[in-house]
Amino acid sequence: xxxxxxxxxxxxxxxxxxxxxxxxxxxxxxxxxxxxxxxxxxxxxxxxxxxxxxxxxxxxxxxxxxxxxxxxxxxxxxxxxxxxxxxxxxxxxxxxxxxxxxxxxxxxxxxxxxxxxxxxxxxxxxxxxxxxxxxxxxxxxxxxxxxxxxxxxxxxxxxxxxxxxxxxxxxxxxxxxxxxxxxxxxxxxxxxxxxxxxxxxxxxxxxxxxxxxxxxxxxxxxxxxxxxxxxxxxxxxxxxxxxxxxxxxxxx
Amino acid sequence: xxxxxxxxxxxxxxxxxxxxxxxxxxxxxxxxxxxxxxxxxxxxxxxxxxxxxxxxxxxxxxxxxxxxxxxxxxxxxxxxxxxxxxxxxxxxxxxxxxxxxxxxxxxxxxxxxxxxxxxxxxxxxxxxxxxxxxxxxxxxxxxxxxxxxxxxxxxxxxxxxxxxxxxxxxxxxxxxxxxxxxxxxxxxxxxxxxxxxxxxxxxxxxxxxxxxxxxxxxxxxxxxxxxxxxxxxxxxx
Numbered sequence: 169x170x171x172x173x174x175x176x177x178x179x180x181x182x183x184x185x186x187x188x189x190x191x192x193x194x195x196x197x198x199x200x201x202x203x204x205x206x207x208x209x210x211x212x213x214x215x216x217x218x219x220x221x222x223x224x225x226x227x228x229x230x231x232x233x234x235x236x237x238x239x240x241x242x243x244x245x246x247x248x249x250x251x252x253x254x255x256x257x258x259x260x261x262x263x264x265x266x267x268x269x270x271x272x273x274x275x276x277x278x279x280x281x282x283x284x285x286x287x288x289x290x291x292x293x294x295x296x297x298x299x300x301x302x303x304x305x306x307x308x309x310x311x312x313x314x315x316x317x318x319x320x321x322x323x324x325x326x327x328x329x330x331x332x333x334x335x336x337x338x339x340x341x342x343x344x345x346x347x348x349x350x351x352x353x354x355x356x357x358x359x360x361x362x363x364x365x366x367x368x369x370x371x372x373x374x375x376x377x378x379x380x381x382x383x384x385x386x387x388x389x390x391x392x393x394x395x396x397x398x399x400x401x402x403x404x405x406x407x408x409x410x411x412x413x414x415x416x417x418x419x420x
Numbered sequence: 421x422x423x424x425x426x427x428x429x430x431x432x433x434x435x436x437x438x439x440x441x442x443x444x445x446x447x448x449x450x451x452x453x454x455x456x457x458x459x460x461x462x463x464x465x466x467x468x469x470x471x472x473x474x475x476x477x478x479x480x481x482x483x484x485x486x487x488x489x490x491x492x493x494x495x496x497x498x499x500x501x502x503x504x505x506x507x508x509x510x511x512x513x514x515x516x517x518x519x520x521x522x523x524x525x526x527x528x529x530x531x532x533x534x535x536x537x538x539x540x541x542x543x544x545x546x547x548x549x550x551x552x553x554x555x556x557x558x559x560x561x562x563x564x565x566x567x568x569x570x571x572x573x574x575x576x577x578x579x580x581x582x583x584x585x586x587x588x589x590x591x592x593x594x595x596x597x598x599x600x601x602x603x604x605x606x607x608x609x610x611x612x613x614x615x616x617x618x619x620x621x622x623x624x625x626x627x628x629x630x631x632x633x634x635x636x637x638x639x640x641x642x643x644x645x646x647x648x649x650x651x652x653x654x655x656x657x
Contacts (some may be wrong), residue, residue: 251527255523
């Protein structure tokens with residue numbers, strides 16, 4: 169469904185993606201892991217074309233979208249995607265209900281009269297009730313994340329890109345979100361690409377795991393194989409060890 | 421950005437609610453400060469002109485000419501554009517800049533719309549409608565300020581002042597200021613929205629972008645004012 173070949177992206181002189189290769193199959197959950205700054209968010213922003221790659225190819229459903237231009241072409245591409253932002257990215261000036269139904273106006277033909285019902289349903293899916301009239305500033309960090317997820321779900325996208333869906337959530341809420349991702353896969357066949365540092369969550373939800381290291385794919389394997397890997401980088405990351413080939417820049 | 425604004429203006433329905441909200445925010449909320457600024461500018465101009473004329477000609481002559489010409493052709497539109505750039509322009513840059521650094525702009529793209537269509541176009545229309553109307557209000561308020569000082573402090577007859585307005589201030593003078601205010605509105609809108617959309621970094625970046633937007637707008641208002649004056653005078657307006 170999504171084929172990425174030799175993807176490259178830099179910010180100034182800093183090369184973030186140095187030739188990423190990745191295949192995401194329809195209806196599967198692919199989790200991307202890796203240390204901070206290894207280009208995980210950059211990768212999914214390239215897929216939805218919030219960023220334009222400098223090299224390589226991204227093919228979505230057989231169509232090369234690497235360098236497509238124009239407002240309509242980009243809007244058409246993004247129509248099939250949902251994107252959960254790391255910090256939620258809720259619109260401050262709108263209420264929770266308006267945030268959740270925001271995309272319906274632009275991405276669907278659903279009548280405005282149904283918006284309130286949809287907002288209620290999607291908020292209930294993420295464990296929230298009676299918050300439609302609150303402003304994002306009145307919510308906790310975890311609630312913001314869940315409202316943001318409800319906003320993604322409102323338009324029923326075929327592919328969802330999650331940027332750290334469980335960060336900032338308590339363990340129970342994290343598990344509810346994990347169950348939701350699996351439900352979307354099993355019941356609706358939604359394809360998901362998940363970025364996370366939460367290894368427990370990664371092994372719970374993933375069909376495939378991909379580890380990025382120094383701008384390249386260090387290891388890509390089905391979840392069961394990944395768990396048993398002897399790759400030193402992946403092993404260090406799974407175990408959360410400070411000793412190994414991955415060295416962080418820490419001031420001593 | 422300007423091309424994109426024109427594209428969305430003709431290719432998609434206008435964000436009507438957003439546009440009305442922006443006209444209110446930019447226009448109605450700036451009305452008091454714009455008219456007060458102009459009122460006192462008119463009063464100062466009348467006082468300075470009156471006392472100078474009194475010392476030279478022993479009579480407070482040409483007050484309406486000086487106050488009216490200065491306000492209608494220059495100070496009305498310039499001061500209004502300054503006030504709106506400092507008040508609403510700064511708010512626009514800060515709001516769009518904050519949306520940029522918190523990924524709300526990216527969220528607009530992923531939800532099927534576009535920041536130019538959803539944010540910039542309504543604000544541009546807000547500036548283009550609010551600043552010319554505010555300039556006209558500022559002109560009236562400034563002339564009223566001149567009237568108050570002339571009648572109460574310089575003993576000019578109210579009838580003389582009002583008659584001088586109709587005699588010396590022509591439609592050309594009002595049009596001169598009005599045309600300038602439309603260009604100022606366009607320029608303030610473009611600068612403030614552009615700076616907001618190009619904000620980098622966190623809170624510091626938003627502060628920096630806001631300061632740059634206000635300073636750039638004010639300098640460009642004065643630069644544009646000179647060239648517009650030269651062009652409008654050359655075409656006889």
